[in-house]
Amino acid sequence: MEAIQWKLLPLLTLLASFLLFFYFQNPSKKYQKNCSLLPHQHYWITSNRIVTPHGVISGAVEVKEGKIVSIVKEEEKNGKTKLENVIDYGEAVVMPGLVDVHAHLDDPGRAEWEGFPSGTKAAAAGGITTLVDMPLNSDPSTVSRETLQLKIKAAESRIYVDVGFWGGLVPENAFNASALEDLLNAGVLGLKSFMCPSGINDFPMTNASHIKEGLSILAKYRRPLLVHAEKQLDFESDLGVEGGSNDARSYLTYLKTRPASWEEAAIRDLLTLTKDTRIGAPAEGAHLHIVHLSDSSNSLDLIKDAKSGGDSVTVETCPHYLAFSAEEIRDGDTRFKCSPPIRDAANKEKLWEALLAGHVDMLSSDHSPTLPELKLLDDGDFLRAWGGISSLQFVLPVTWSYGQKYGVTLEQLALWWSERPASLAGQELKGAIAIGNHADMVVWDPDVEFDLDDDPIYLKHAGISAYMGTKLSGKVSATFVRGNLVFKDGKHAPAACGVPILAK
Numbered sequence: 124m125e126a127i128q129w130k131l132l133p134l135l136t137l138l139a140s141f142l143l144f145f146y147f148q149n150p151s152k153k154y155q156k157n158c159s160l161l162p163h164q165h166y167w168i169t170s171n172r173i174v175t176p177h178g179v180i181s182g183a184v185e186v187k188e189g190k191i192v193s194i195v196k197e198e199e200k201n202g203k204t205k206l207e208n209v210i211d212y213g214e215a216v217v218m219p220g221l222v223d224v225h226a227h228l229d230d231p232g233r234a235e236w237e238g239f240p241s242g243t244k245a246a247a248a249g250g251i252t253t254l255v256d257m258p259l260n261s262d263p264s265t266v267s268r269e270t271l272q273l274k275i276k277a278a279e280s281r282i283y284v285d286v287g288f289w290g291g292l293v294p295e296n297a298f299n300a301s302a303l304e305d306l307l308n309a310g311v312l313g314l315k316s317f318m319c320p321s322g323i324n325d326f327p328m329t330n331a332s333h334i335k336e337g338l339s340i341l342a343k344y345r346r347p348l349l350v351h352a353e354k355q356l357d358f359e360s361d362l363g364v365e366g367g368s369n370d371a372r373s374y375l376t377y378l379k380t381r382p383a384s385w386e387e388a389a390i391r392d393l394l395t396l397t398k399d400t401r402i403g404a405p406a407e408g409a410h411l412h413i414v415h416l417s418d419s420s421n422s423l424d425l426i427k428d429a430k431s432g433g434d435s436v437t438v439e440t441c442p443h444y445l446a447f448s449a450e451e452i453r454d455g456d457t458r459f460k461c462s463p464p465i466r467d468a469a470n471k472e473k474l475w476e477a478l479l480a481g482h483v484d485m486l487s488s489d490h491s492p493t494l495p496e497l498k499l500l501d502d503g504d505f506l507r508a509w510g511g512i513s514s515l516q517f518v519l520p521v522t523w524s525y526g527q528k529y530g531v532t533l534e535q536l537a538l539w540w541s542e543r544p545a546s547l548a549g550q551e552l553k554g555a556i557a558i559g560n561h562a563d564m565v566v567w568d569p570d571v572e573f574d575l576d577d578d579p580i581y582l583k584h585a586g587i588s589a590y591m592g593t594k595l596s597g598k599v600s601a602t603f604v605r606g607n608l609v610f611k612d613g614k615h616a617p618a619a620c621g622v623p624i625l626a627k
């Protein structure tokens with residue numbers, strides 16, 4: 124009896140291997156149903172307003188197994204092509220899904236601040252189909268191959284949209300080429316560093332020498348360095364915090380502690396290094412991206428000059444700098460604290476001008492939540508409260524609503540929120556409704572107004588968001604990630620089938 128069983132063993136092993144092989148070869152068959160709220164893998168989306176890189180068209184987009192396989196204009200549609208499994212969105216806008224290159228999801232280690240599940244559910248509900256997670260505010264920070272592995276593990280089966288990762292450039296790894304190469308080989312899409320204290324102890328600031336080293340390694344990989352550009356100037360840092368007469372509940376007290384001259388000083392330093400990114404210079408192939416610009420005066424002039432000189436430089440700003448101004452922030456309302464700070468109304472107007480003129484390249488959320496108790500909403504102490512604005516789910520309607528006054532177009536939204544950020548993150552198959560690209564799309568209605576307070580919010584701590592209590596226009600009704608309908612009218616797909624994006 125025993126002898127017979129032993130003889131069967133190789134056969135059983137073979138059978139088991141076969142089953143495993145087929146399971147892993149074709150996992151999509153097994154859970155496809157739960158990844159998408161649609162029954163089909165091959166279907167057509169029709170609308171009168173499809174935003175493509177060549178303009179807004181009326182017609183149909185054919186999606187097959189996660190990709191856009193054809194785009195047919197209304198006038199070419201009749202007779203020629205027989206559409207099946209059509210989802211007709213009528214007058215709603217079909218746009219490329221947003222690519223948010225600056226989000227802090229705080230996972231692993233501080234998932235109680237946000238976490239991958241709630242963060243990516245909120246992203247999906249807001250029309251964001253890809254986000255790139257910042258290397259800090261999680262615990263540990265993403266500064267090595269090992270810590271990136273922890274991120275990937277934490278993201279597995281818990282993300283509703285695709286998520287890439289920036290790695291941290293910190294003093295500990297900046298002069299160690301093999302450590303940086305290890306991190307880049309492990310798949311981070313680029314690196315991020317700070318020119319002032321980050322607020323997180325295990326993510327120390329870098330100086331010009333660290334950044335120069337970082338750029339020289341990144342040049343070989345053709346991946347960007349993102350920098351938080353504020354440099355503490357001793358003279359001003361004495362203002363505010365130590366002056367006993369300053370009221371910590373007053374927004375102006377906080378604003379004085381981080382003047383525009385800090386941004387200007389940091390950017391001036393950075394732009395001495397970016398000369399190396401010019402064609403023929405030692406760090407050709409490297410790219411420097413300045414995150415969340417607030418100062419629209421001298422800092423922006425410096426960036427414009429560097430660009431015209433051939434430096435490989437881009438800059439982003441965030442919706443909160445375009446929506447709010449210092450004059451409107453009530454004392455004690457620490458929901459509005461972020462760094463660099465929201466400046467005055469004149470600065471905001473100039474920032475809009477720069478965005479519309481193309482001097483600011485793209486937008487990002489800089490969604491940076493925390494626990495409500497760390498926002499000190501009861502004390503209203505601007506100097507001690509956590510700095511960071513919570514916004515992920517709202518960035519599309521916010522940009523649209525506040526942009527009405529400036530005549531913002533659908534094409535501009537797609538450029539600022541999809542095309543250019545996808546390019547920064549090296550995602551050639553994302554960021555545009557184009558044949559061969561991932562079928563990452565958002566369907567929304569620009570004319571529908573809604574009160575944020577009445578709407579389902581998927582962020583872990585909705586109450587800390589500076590946008591609560593406002594009314595916005597532009598409602599997302601459906602979000603597709605690689606062809607999966609992951610969000611529809613207040614409902615998410617049952618399974619979290621976003622994928623971690625790793626650079627190769």
Ligand SMILES: *[C@@H]1O[C@H](CO)[C@@H](O)[C@H](O)[C@H]1NC(C)=O
Pocket residue numbers: 153154157617618
């Ligand atoms: C699909 O979803 C259903 C209901 O949510 C659940 O019971 C089932 O286990 C899921 N299947 C897979 C393969 O995830």
Ligand SMILES: *[C@@H]1O[C@H](CO)[C@@H](O)[C@H](O)[C@H]1NC(C)=O
Pocket residue numbers: 299301302303305
């Ligand atoms: C450089 O980093 C590697 C890990 O990638 C580590 O093994 C090595 O000790 C580091 N070298 C120095 C001088 O810190």
Ligand SMILES: *[C@@H]1O[C@H](CO)[C@@H](O)[C@H](O)[C@H]1NC(C)=O
Pocket residue numbers: 294330331332333
């Ligand atoms: C940057 O800091 C390092 C120490 O981590 C130091 O060796 C270097 O001289 C500093 N560079 C500048 C420009 O301050």
Ligand SMILES: [Zn+2]
Pocket residue numbers: 225227257489491
């Ligand atoms: Zn940030």
